[in-house]
Amino acid sequence: MTVTSDDVVALVSDLVRIESVTPWLVPGGAGEAEVARYLADWLSDLPVDVVVDEIAPGRTNLVATLRGTGGGPTLCLNAHADTVGFEGWPDDALQPRVDGDRLYGLGAADDKGCCAAALLAMRELAGTPLRGDLVVACVADEEGVSIGTERLVQQLRADAAVVLEPDALPRLVVEHQGFGWIDVVVHGRAAHGSAPDDGIDAIVAMADIVTRLHRQDVEVFAAHPDPLNGRTVFHTGTVRGGTDYATYPSLCTLGIEIGTQTGERLDDRVAEIEAMIDDVRRDVPELAAEVVVRLEREPFVARGHEPLLACLDRAAERTLGGRLTPSGLNAWTDAALMQNAGIPTLLLGPLGGNFHAPDEWLSISETVSVVDLLVVAAREYLG
């Protein structure tokens, strides 16, 4: 292998220096356009077709294709070019810093190290004639609502994909949780503060619902974690309600994030919350409430991936000294969108830490290992 730690440090450092905060999360964030421009230039010496696809102003997918000689399958490597915001960083989020095996910086691990791994693997493979096509997609908006991968799967014809997100070798993610962003809306009745017989307190009713959700989290989700995907995700996110000190609140809205395990649907979670509302209504029959699903993302379950898995396992035996370990995740990734578009998908990535937090770091040596693994596996898979 000729990809070195220096190659990884050079490319990831350049990517960290380019701000690509997802504007969906942080208004004013730069998006991915500048990263795409930089990468198109980085790829210009290689025999690859490069498409910079502007999905919305400043929001771009970079899709690079290394054409094979024909008759082979197409493999896609997907990593995301956007990051979360700077929150909590002193002022050095965009200043990459190397300390031992760690490269620190915003997005170093999530997911610029993975963009770099995919591109370095492509550069390595560009020297060998292969039958199949290799596609590297550095996509937009994974930290938002995944407009990048949603666009990609409309255009891409691929026989298999590896989604790259920071994780840890030799783990290979074959399934992960889905999730929903849900509003619970409680309607009470406004009344003067001195008229308790007229008012219905929407906030008190909501407190009762929150208590029940918390009890479900402790007694069900925490007590019975999924063997692969861990504890079902649940937390409250936002709460709004009431108008002023002197008035019974007629409206309270709670925003939650809640997970689904493989085999479950978000409708199952909605039905559980509706049952909680029915319980609360026993004490307050006039209460009206509804559950509104704002975003639904299905769980990921790899299917049809066996040919690629066999190549990855053989590559792991050669480069890591043992096979990969089928694993799960309690987070959601674009792998679900790729798989649900009919592309057999697996997920892996290099070790890192402090994701979405100050001092995010990437393991440099493990990024080199990911490149080695991808190169050997792709060489066999693409023939």
Ligand SMILES: [Zn+2]
């Ligand atoms: Zn990520």
